[in-house]
Amino acid sequence: MRVNFTVNGRPQEADDVWEGESLLYVLRERLGLPGSKNACEQGECGSCTVRLDGVPVCSCLVAAGQAEGREVVTVEGLADHARQRDLGTACGTSLDEARRWAAKGQDSRTGEGAELSPVQQAFIDAGAVQCGFCTPGLLVAADEMLEHNPNPTDADIREALSGNLCRCTGYEKIMDAVRLAAARQSEAV
Amino acid sequence: MPTNGAPTKITQGTRAKGGIGESTLRPDGTLKVTGEFAYSSDMWHEDMLWGQILRSTVAHAEIVSIDTSEALAQPGVYAVMTYDDLPTDVKNYGLEIQDTPVLAHGKVRHHGEPVAIVAADHPETARRAAAKIKVEYRELPVITDEASATAPGAVLVHENRDDHHIGHVPHPNIVHRQPIVRGDADEAARRADVIVKGEYYFGMQDQAFLGPESGLAVPEEDGGVHLYIATQWLHSDLRQIAPVLGLPEDKVRMTLAGVGGAFGGREDLSMQIHACLLALRTGKPVKIVYNRFESFFGHVHRHPARLYYEHGATSEGKLTHVRCRIVLDGGAYASASPAVVGNASSLGIGPYVVDDVEIEAIALYTNNPPCGAMRGFGAVQACFAYEAQMDKVAGELGMDPVEFRKLNAMEQGTLMPTGQPVDSPAPVAELLRRVTAMPMPPERQWESSEGADVRQLPGGLSNTTHGEGVVRGVGYAVGIKNVGFSEGFDDYSTARVRLEVAGGEPVAVVHTAMAEVGQGGVTVHAQIARTELGVAQVTIHPANTQVGSAGSTSASRQTYVTGGAVKNSCELVREKVLELGRRRFGTYHPAWATAELLLEGGKVVTDGGEVLADLVDVLGDETVEVEAEWRHRPTVPFDLHTGQGNGHVQYSFAAHRAVVEVDTELGLVKVIELACAQDVGKALNPLSVIGQIQGGTTQGLGVAVMEEIIVDPKTAKVRNPSFTDYLIPTILDTPTIPVDVLELADDHAPYGLRGIGEAPTLSSTPAVLAAIRNATGLELNRTPVRPEHLTGNA
Numbered sequence: 014m015r016v017n018f019t020v021n022g023r024p025q026e027a028d029d030v031w032e033g034e035s036l037l038y039v040l041r042e043r044l045g046l047p048g049s050k051n052a053c054e055q056g057e058c059g060s061c062t063v064r065l066d067g068v069p070v071c072s073c074l075v076a077a078g079q080a081e082g083r084e085v086v087t088v089e090g091l092a093d094h095a096r097q098r099d100l101g102t103a104c105g106t107s108l109d110e111a112r113r114w115a116a117k118g119q120d121s122r123t124g125e126g127a128e129l130s131p132v133q134q135a136f137i138d139a140g141a142v143q144c145g146f147c148t149p150g151l152l153v154a155a156d157e158m159l160e161h162n163p164n165p166t167d168a169d170i171r172e173a174l175s176g177n178l179c180r181c182t183g184y185e186k187i188m189d190a191v192r193l194a195a196a197r198q199s200e201a202v
Numbered sequence: 203m204p205t206n207g208a209p210t211k212i213t214q215g216t217r218a219k220g221g222i223g224e225s226t227l228r229p230d231g232t233l234k235v236t237g238e239f240a241y242s243s244d245m246w247h248e249d250m251l252w253g254q255i256l257r258s259t260v261a262h263a264e265i266v267s268i269d270t271s272e273a274l275a276q277p278g279v280y281a282v283m284t285y286d287d288l289p290t291d292v293k294n295y296g297l298e299i300q301d302t303p304v305l306a307h308g309k310v311r312h313h314g315e316p317v318a319i320v321a322a323d324h325p326e327t328a329r330r331a332a333a334k335i336k337v338e339y340r341e342l343p344v345i346t347d348e349a350s351a352t353a354p355g356a357v358l359v360h361e362n363r364d365d366h367h368i369g370h371v372p373h374p375n376i377v378h379r380q381p382i383v384r385g386d387a388d389e390a391a392r393r394a395d396v397i398v399k400g401e402y403y404f405g406m407q408d409q410a411f412l413g414p415e416s417g418l419a420v421p422e423e424d425g426g427v428h429l430y431i432a433t434q435w436l437h438s439d440l441r442q443i444a445p446v447l448g449l450p451e452d453k454v455r456m457t458l459a460g461v462g463g464a465f466g467g468r469e470d471l472s473m474q475i476h477a478c479l480l481a482l483r484t485g486k487p488v489k490i491v492y493n494r495f496e497s498f499f500g501h502v503h504r505h506p507a508r509l510y511y512e513h514g515a516t517s518e519g520k521l522t523h524v525r526c527r528i529v530l531d532g533g534a535y536a537s538a539s540p541a542v543v544g545n546a547s548s549l550g551i552g553p554y555v556v557d558d559v560e561i562e563a564i565a566l567y568t569n570n571p572p573c574g575a576m577r578g579f580g581a582v583q584a585c586f587a588y589e590a591q592m593d594k595v596a597g598e599l600g601m602d603p604v605e606f607r608k609l610n611a612m613e614q615g616t617l618m619p620t621g622q623p624v625d626s627p628a629p630v631a632e633l634l635r636r637v638t639a640m641p642m643p644p645e646r647q648w649e650s651s652e653g654a655d656v657r658q659l660p661g662g663l664s665n666t667t668h669g670e671g672v673v674r675g676v677g678y679a680v681g682i683k684n685v686g687f688s689e690g691f692d693d694y695s696t697a698r699v700r701l702e703v704a705g706g707e708p709v710a711v712v713h714t715a716m717a718e719v720g721q722g723g724v725t726v727h728a729q730i731a732r733t734e735l736g737v738a739q740v741t742i743h744p745a746n747t748q749v750g751s752a753g754s755t756s757a758s759r760q761t762y763v764t765g766g767a768v769k770n771s772c773e774l775v776r777e778k779v780l781e782l783g784r785r786r787f788g789t790y791h792p793a794w795a796t797a798e799l800l801l802e803g804g805k806v807v808t809d810g811g812e813v814l815a816d817l818v819d820v821l822g823d824e825t826v827e828v829e830a831e832w833r834h835r836p837t838v839p840f841d842l843h844t845g846q847g848n849g850h851v852q853y854s855f856a857a858h859r860a861v862v863e864v865d866t867e868l869g870l871v872k873v874i875e876l877a878c879a880q881d882v883g884k885a886l887n888p889l890s891v892i893g894q895i896q897g898g899t900t901q902g903l904g905v906a907v908m909e910e911i912i913v914d915p916k917t918a919k920v921r922n923p924s925f926t927d928y929l930i931p932t933i934l935d936t937p938t939i940p941v942d943v944l945e946l947a948d949d950h951a952p953y954g955l956r957g958i959g960e961a962p963t964l965s966s967t968p969a970v971l972a973a974i975r976n977a978t979g980l981e982l983n984r985t986p987v988r989p990e991h992l993t994g995n996a
């Protein structure tokens with residue numbers, strides 16, 4: 014079957030999709046967006062978290078066909094999503110924006126020069142990334158929480174991220190990162 | 203040239219910006235937060251096929267027949283291979299003992315053993331084809347524990363063993379046995395005023411790294427293959443893969459792909475040979491990615507263990523003797539079992555002074571899942587038991603458990619049970635003092651003006667209590683772990699360092715084969731190069747087999763050994779650069795010949811701070827490059843009868859205090875805080891050090907209260923191979939982890955550093971158990987503790 018949906022503001026089309034394929038598989042293997050991760054493929058780890066029409070979901074549990082006609086935001090689009098939010102644009106990428114996106118210079122080895130969302134930057138600064146396999150899912154979930162709850166308590170953060178497993182960090186630095194992102198965000202306002 | 207780990211004079215200051223001692227950020231951080239970092243499961247190639255493994259559905263059976271015809275006939279299937287299709291006479295592999303079949307031959311020895319492999323154009327096609335392979339099994343009795351392994355007439359898990367341990371083991375179903383005897387335990391026992399015995403059980407833990415086993419094998423024009431892989435040790439993989447493929451090692455090129463955690467679980471091969479076989483057979487790139495279910499079968503686990511201890515002490519609180527027997531279940535294949543036995547025995551009594559000891563550790567061959575390396579490696583199981591014993595003895599004596607430990611704590615100069623002196627700081631009492639001194643978390647934190655916040659109570663959002671029946675407990679533990687590969691292993695690392703001018707600036711390139719698995723080795727290598735070469739720009743070359751071995755990313759060894767190799771190669775590069783400078787500019791200033799010269803801030807300076815030349819001018823268009831091996835101090839094997847010998851390189855110590863709250867009615871545990879104090883020698887990157895300590899602590903917490911692979915004792919089948927049924931700590935289960943870092947230099951190690959990754963995994967578990975015992979008054983001699991153990995319904 015063919016599936017059409019919007020990913021990170023751009024219309025995408027996937028052909029020859031087998032009915033059993035998950036949104037995660039289509040993102041990773043058909044659309045060249047492997048940022049969403051595949052740690053369990055059974056809805057238990059949150060590494061595949063994306064936003065589907067704004068709502069965080071485990072993309073491994075969403076059949077690709079269910080995404081038809083809908084908006085998906087993945088970790089690859091998080092920086093732009095955050096920027097759009099700041100700009101107050103409801104959705105979609107203007108042509109101008111898209112051109113600027115494509116033109117951004119970036120070191121392919123280190124990613125230096127990439128524009129980051131506040132929560133992405135906070136994860137780096139706080140040491141919340143070790144192997145990084147949990148990171149994309151955590152970033153999408155944390156970003157979504159901060160959108161609704163800019164001043165979370167520790168218990169709020171823990172509750173919001175309770176569906177995202179991390180095996181490396183013991184979560185302390187992840188807590189630090191989210192607190193840092195929230196603090197920077199409220200300073201910026 | 204190889205140099206060993208004799209004390210190295212640190213001639214470089216740490217003034218370079220971004221050098222050692224600073225919390226510089228990860229060089230791969232940006233790629234990891236943007237989703238662009240290429241993990242092994244993200245690899246993609248035009249035209250690639252997907253590989254799938256068919257695994258045994260039974261634990262122990264003869265294979266009567268395998269019929270692959272229906273699978274092969276499926277559209278989209280390119281190849282199906284079984285044992286009969288293996289290309290050479292080498293059909294087994296293994297870390298130390300080559301006892302593991304690439305594909306089962308006539309017999310399977312554990313649930314989930316690879317029997318056949320399939321390549322197809324879609325992963326689902328490959329899965330369905332694999333399901334169409336018909337395997338007929340004739341089941342055999344299963345060996346599941348020491349009693350069944352050594353019973354008269356027991357089936358042998360491996361017939362015709364010819365490995366180097368068979369000569370000294372009491373039974374062919376025992377992989378390795380290590381006794382350690384020092385002093386006279388019988389005699390010492392007569393001096394004891396109290397004698398305490400205990401029997402303990404440590405459940406099977408899984409590494410549960412999040413990035414599944416995966417990789418991409420690309421056939422090459424010269425008949426070789428290029429494997430992009432997540433592993434802990436490229437060269438060890440290579441040594442095992444090449445002979446099975448019938449290729450010389452230079453035709454098997456290996457590049458490290460992004461690794462999503464390891465913790466020991468990637469020390470053995472998983473899908474490496476299978477992917478290469480399918481790629482060479484089909485002439486197409488082949489990708490294999492395990493799902494979580496398969497991952498539980500696809501790597502070895504932490505050895506479950508049964509531990510028997512006897513401790514004696516005088517009424518003044520001095521330990522008289524320890525006797526112990528540690529039985530590790532190695533499962534169907536040897537993996538790292540012999541080395542785990544070496545650790546469990548030599549570290550079996552913990553960081554205490556005891557002159558009279560009798561220790562025995564063995565690893566069994568059984569039909570349970572194979573067990574091998576996991577963070578803490580044999581020392582974890584022992585620590586759980588000896589720390590429970592220490593609390594018990596203190597209880598018998600009516601002493602405070604921390605004071606009792608301090609009274610018996612080892613220090614620099616103490617002899618290990620192996621007779622090896624501990625010849626660098628061993629601040630065991632100090633760590634206990636520090637962890638005790640940390641402020642206690644306030645009582646009844648869940649109380650707020652709006653009533654109880656259930657999120658902070660046992661049971662959490664299940665809303666099972668508002669504080670009724672909740673009791674607090676506090677527990678302490680301390681542990682000792684060895685650093686580096688022990689027992690005479692030639693544990694070297696290689697580093698290639700290049701210095702050149704690029705874009706008008708001096709740039710260092712560091713190339714090693716070190717597996718970055720998340721620990722932050724790449725960050726530290728760049729820091730070392732900055733410190734030693736005084737440059738700002740450092741490029742970390744991707745890890746591959748085009749440079750010499752960096753050894754394994756395990757045993758807390760990489761910062762020590764590959765870090766040591768990077769430091770050493772940088773020093774050799776520096777010497778060459780200074781030589782070059784003397785040739786070019788020596789006549790201009792007498793200090794070139796007379797002063798001690800350093801590289802700092804992109805310049806050659808004297809130790810008095812005078813600038814002699816710009817590095818850019820000294821180098822010109824020359825490139826200075828060195829590749830050299832580096833070794834730590836040699837070790838020797840333990841004597842097979844007495845266990846005596848200087849078997850270890852370095853020791854690492856951590857202590858924990860756990861504070862728990864237990865809902866005694868439902869048996870639910872909430873760990874409120876898990877404080878840790880650890881000596882790290884020298885924190886090369888303090889932020890990463892703390893991250894390692896917190897991560898290791900959390901894995902110890904997991905095996906205290908939730909993590910266990912359940913194996914059916916009747917069938918030896920795994921019952922819970924999923925994150926639904928095998929639970930690891932979530933952010934709700936994990937408490938705050940305050941860390942106190944002590945830095946007492948080990949003069950034998952580069953910069954005085956101490957390997958740190960594993961020690962916090964040891965003492966975390968017994969501290970939590972001690973806290974739960976403290977809260978409930980229960981004996982609790984197994985881990986993990988489940989609700990039924992606390993409510994008496996077990």
Ligand code: FES
Pocket residue numbers: 050051052053054055056057058059060061062071072073074
């Ligand atoms: S991969 Fe989707 S929840 Fe784990």
Ligand code: FES
Pocket residue numbers: 141142143144145146147148178179180181182412462463720
């Ligand atoms: S950083 Fe490795 S799983 Fe979170």
